[in-house]
Amino acid sequence: MPFLELEHVRVEFPLSTKGGLWSRSSESFVAVNNVSLCIEKGSILGLVGESGCGKSTLSRTIMQLQKPSAGRIFLEGEELTALSPKEIRRRRPDFQMVFQDPYASLNPRFTVFSTLKEALCARGEKHSSSEMKDAVARLMEKVGLNPNLMQKYPHEFSGGQRQRVAIARALAPKPKLIIADEPVSALDVSIQSQILNLLSSLSKELELTMIFISHDLGVVHYLADNIAVMKKGEIVEYGEAHSVFTAPTHPYTQSLLAAIPKL
Numbered sequence: 001m002p003f004l005e006l007e008h009v010r011v012e013f014p015l016s017t018k019g020g021l022w023s024r025s026s027e028s029f030v031a032v033n034n035v036s037l038c039i040e041k042g043s044i045l046g047l048v049g050e051s052g053c054g055k056s057t058l059s060r061t062i063m064q065l066q067k068p069s070a071g072r073i074f075l076e077g078e079e080l081t082a083l084s085p086k087e088i089r090r091r092r093p094d095f096q097m098v099f100q101d102p103y104a105s106l107n108p109r110f111t112v113f114s115t116l117k118e119a120l121c122a123r124g125e126k127h128s129s130s131e132m133k134d135a136v137a138r139l140m141e142k143v144g145l146n147p148n149l150m151q152k153y154p155h156e157f158s159g160g161q162r163q164r165v166a167i168a169r170a171l172a173p174k175p176k177l178i179i180a181d182e183p184v185s186a187l188d189v190s191i192q193s194q195i196l197n198l199l200s201s202l203s204k205e206l207e208l209t210m211i212f213i214s215h216d217l218g219v220v221h222y223l224a225d226n227i228a229v230m231k232k233g234e235i236v237e238y239g240e241a242h243s244v245f246t247a248p249t250h251p252y253t254q255s256l257l258a259a260i261p262k263l
Contacts, residue, residue, distance in 0.1 A: 001076075001077050002038035002039060002040060002074075003039055003040055003041035003042075003075070003076060003176075003177070003209050004037075004038075004039040004062070004073075004074070004075055004177060004209065005037070005038050005039075005073070005074040006035055006036055006037045006038075006062070006071065006072075006073050006074075007036055007071055007072045007073075007074070008034050008035070008036055008070065008071040008072075009032055009034070009035045009036070009058070009061060009068050009070070009071035009072075009073060010030065010032060010033055010034060010035075010068060010069050010070040010071050011030070011031045011032040011054075011057055011058070011061055011066060011068050011069055011233075012028040012029060012030045012031065012069045013028060013029050013031060014027070014028050014029075015027045015028055015029055030233055031054045031057040031233055032054045032057050032058050032061065032068075032233045033054075033232075033233040033234050034071075034234065035058060035071070035230075035233075035234065035235055036235075037228060037235065037238070039209060039211070039226075040209075041176075041207075041209055042203075042207050042208070042209055043209060043210075043225045043226065044200075044203055044209075044210045044211075044212055044223055044224045044225050044226075045210070045211050045212070045224060045225070045226050045227075045228060046212050046213075046214065046220030046221070046223060046224030046226070046227040046228070046241060047059075047211055047212070047213045047214075047220075047227075047228050047230060048213075048214055048215065048216070048217050048220045048227060048228070048229055048230065048256065049215065049229060049230035049231055049256075050215055050231075050256075051215060053230045053231055053232060053233065054230060054232070054233040055181070055182075055213045055215075055230055056181055056182075056213070058230070059097070059179045059181050059211065059213055061073070062080075062095070062179060062211070063095060063097055063179060064080055064081075064083075064088050067081070068081060075091070075094065075095065075176075075177065076094075076176070078091070092122070092173075093122045093123050093173035093174070093175060094173075094175055094176045094177065095175055095176065095177040095178075095179070096169075096170040096171075096173060096175040096177070096178050096179075097170065097178070097179045097180075097181065098163075098166050098167055098170050098178060098179070098180040098181065098183045099166065099181055099183070100181055100182040100183065100185060100186060101186055102154070102159070102162035102163045102165065102166040103154060103155075103159070103162055105166055106154040106162060106165060106166060106169075107154075108153065108154055108155060109153075110153070110154075111150065111151050111152060111153055112136075112140070112145075112149060112150045112151070112152060112153075112154075112165055113133075113136050113150040113151055115165065115169055116135075116136045116139055116140070116150075116165075116168055116169060116172055117132055117136060119169045119170075119172030119173055120132065120135055120136070120139075120172045120173070122172065122173040123173055123174070133150075136150055137150065139168045139171060139172055140168060142168065142171065142202070143164040143165075143167050143168045143171070143198060143202075144164055144194075144198060145161065145164050145165065145168070158191075159186060159187050159188075159191065160187055160188070160191035160194065160195065163183060163184075163187065163195055164195070164198070166183075167183075167195075167198065167199070167202070171202070171206070175208070176208070176209060177208070177209045177210070177211075178208055178209075178210045178211075179210070179211045179213070180199065180210060180211070180212045180213065181213045182213055182214055182215070183195060183199070183212075184196060184214075184219065185214065185215070185216075192219070196219065196222060196223055199212070199223065200223055212224055216260075217229075217245065217253075217256045217257060217260060218260045220241070221241055221242075221244075221245040224241045225240070225241060226238070226239065226240055226241055227239065227240075227241045227244040227245070229244070229248075229250065229252065229253045229256070231252045236250045236252055236253070237249060237250040237252070237253045245257070
């Protein structure tokens with residue numbers, strides 16, 4: 001049984017059209033069309049495609065932040081798309097997300113300690129004050145941050161440090177699946193490599209299953225075990241990372257490879 005399975009997932013949004021008060025439009029925009037994927041436990045899937053192809057919509061649909069118009073999503077054999085909002089909240093600690101912009105995804109009024117404390121309490125576990133402080137310190141060390149900075153606010157950190165805080169927050173509930181939605185695209189190149197190395201080592205150390213989303217096929221090739229190439233809401237190519245990178249079969253994948261800068 002696959003750890004995560006998508007069956008013919010479709011997401012569409014209604015289009016608003018000009019008309020009278022009683023006019024209704026049956027037109028819609030299809031953001032994700034008939035996507036089926038299987039992801040094994042402990043593997044990293046690289047989801048790559050140009051901006052606007054539906055990558056983020058698909059990630060939010062897997063996270064159940066956006067309900068699919070059709071299709072089903074299974075996590076460890078349980079159909080997420082059939083769960084009620086209350087049941088989704090029960091399972092939420094098992095799948096977490098790292099967003100593209102850490103400054104936008106972190107509460108500016110929360111210190112790092114408050115942010116990680118809230119995430120650590122997601123499973124309902126009780127901690128004393130000293131235990132909570134130690135747990136936050138261990139999380140910060142795990143992502144390469146100095147625990148002495150736990151009382152600082154997001155605006156006091158650099159972009160790379162904020163993304164490390166966001167990764168620590170995602171790890172706090174001890175998830176089984178992490179979806180990283182272009183987590184390095186807003187960072188300097190030197191910082192990108194540090195975050196990629198961190199995600200790779202954490203995936204191996206904690207046996208995490210991960211979906212890494214990017215528009216850069218070179219970045220995805222570095223991190224992923226398998227690659228799915230997305231175009232206009234559809235998966236046009238899927239395979240082992242080295243095979244897709246060295247011998248692509250779809251013209252769109254070939255064009256993405258040709259666009260990678262070379263010295």
